[in-house]
Amino acid sequence: METSQTHENSIKLTSTEDGIHLDGSILWLDSKHTGDISFLSNPQSATSKLDSRVIATEETIRILESFRKKPKALICQYNRPFAIGPLNMELLPSGVGLGGASLWVETNNKKILYAPQLQPQNSETCHHMQVRKADILILSAKTPYNADANISRKREKERLIETIKKMVSANERPQIFCEPYATGPEITKILSEEGINVAVHPNLFRILKVYEAYGSHVGSYIQHSIHRGDYDTLLKPIPQNKQLRRVFPKNPVISIEDNQGPRLDDGLFRKIDERFYIPSSCDGRELKTIVPKIKPREIYIFGPYAKDYVRQLRSLAPVVKALFPRHLPSLF
Known part of the structure; x- marks a missing residue:
């Protein structure tokens, strides 16, 4: 089962157990088994078998290959724009490990940033995090909003x-x-x-x-x-x-x-x-300082704690909504 979220004159997104689909296009986000093409944000997103054709950094693919995985991949470099049909895209470093990336997409005069993991604290072992202005921002909420409160x-x-x-x-x-x-x-x-x-x-x-x-x-x-x-x-x-x-x-x-x-x-x-x-990516409190740099008009959040994040981030954009499959409600 799945659910779609949209706003008037916006891009329609469909959330499933196997990633998010940008409706009306061939593009999926962190999907392992769809027959279309999917952006893979990091090696950790592919711990199981990959059936999808994937868009990923060369570093991510090499890590997967070191474990004898051979995904069908379109290898892209950071900060090198490319296009697939009407989709203009670019990979940005997420700061989460070697090859970790966010995806910036422009289509139908809308700019989208898919950033499921971000780490602004430089670990000195990978590229520094980058973000970019976008109309629509897609975030994940896999842990409570203040998961590392009072922890440095x-x-x-x-x-x-x-x-x-x-x-x-x-x-x-x-x-x-x-x-x-x-x-x-x-x-x-x-x-x-x-x-x-x-x-x-x-x-x-x-x-x-x-x-x-x-x-x-x-x-x-x-x-x-x-x-x-x-x-x-x-x-x-x-x-x-x-x-x-x-x-x-x-x-x-x-x-x-x-x-x-x-x-x-x-x-x-x-x-x-x-x-x-020692988390590999930031929690909701740090996200609250990152989102204003992106200046989104709409924020969509997926994951079990999506509604918690919506409550905390609702002042940062005119539209802030949870995005999750209908049969998998958020925990809070």
Whole structure:
């Protein structure tokens, strides 16, 4: 099932469980299975099989290919306008990991900015976030509006470094679980710069090699194997099943929480020793400072917390509406 949202003289959008469709065109947004063409905002949006033909950055496609995925792709560079029929488009850096992008579209004398993830805080491992003026702005609301209220991303990184150093000094070898595409490279870099010897899971190792191939400096690291013990801490992707099952009891377990990926729950064999909140993208409070730069006339928000965001952002545009499939109402 699906639902459409529109405003008089506006572009019509249809939200489904498989992305958003720009009605009257072939363009979808972060769809995996449609038969038309879909913009892919980041590698994390394609954790499952991709049937759609996709528009994406070269970096995003290379990360997917490192995991033996071969999407049918139209590869585009940042800030290089291109057109498909009546759609004039351009990819802008979102600031969320290597290859992460927003999509700017002009059609029927309307300018649209699809920005499901934005990160204004520079991680130094990817391009800085860019936004552009648009008539219609499409945002996501996957976490509560003030998900990281009273939490400083900078202070959390400082606290993480301090915690790891204390554990290493105590001859402990902590295992850190994090979102791999954007947060993993950033954490690898900041720990390495502090003189901490970092080993990474093979999946994160593949991602880091793509980062380095595109000139990103992610610090020093080794690929983890059971035959190597010359490291202080081990970085792993958060398991998709959210269960912590195979961690040796002697190793402290650290979870880096992210507002877009899965949360690491206490598993069957042990609890989480420390949690840190270092999100890969900004929350609603930061969005409120970004939106005025875009100057939209209409804002459409999708995701489980869409209505919460609508209440908070309604003063920023004449039209602010939630956009979600009819059978999947927002939580608030």
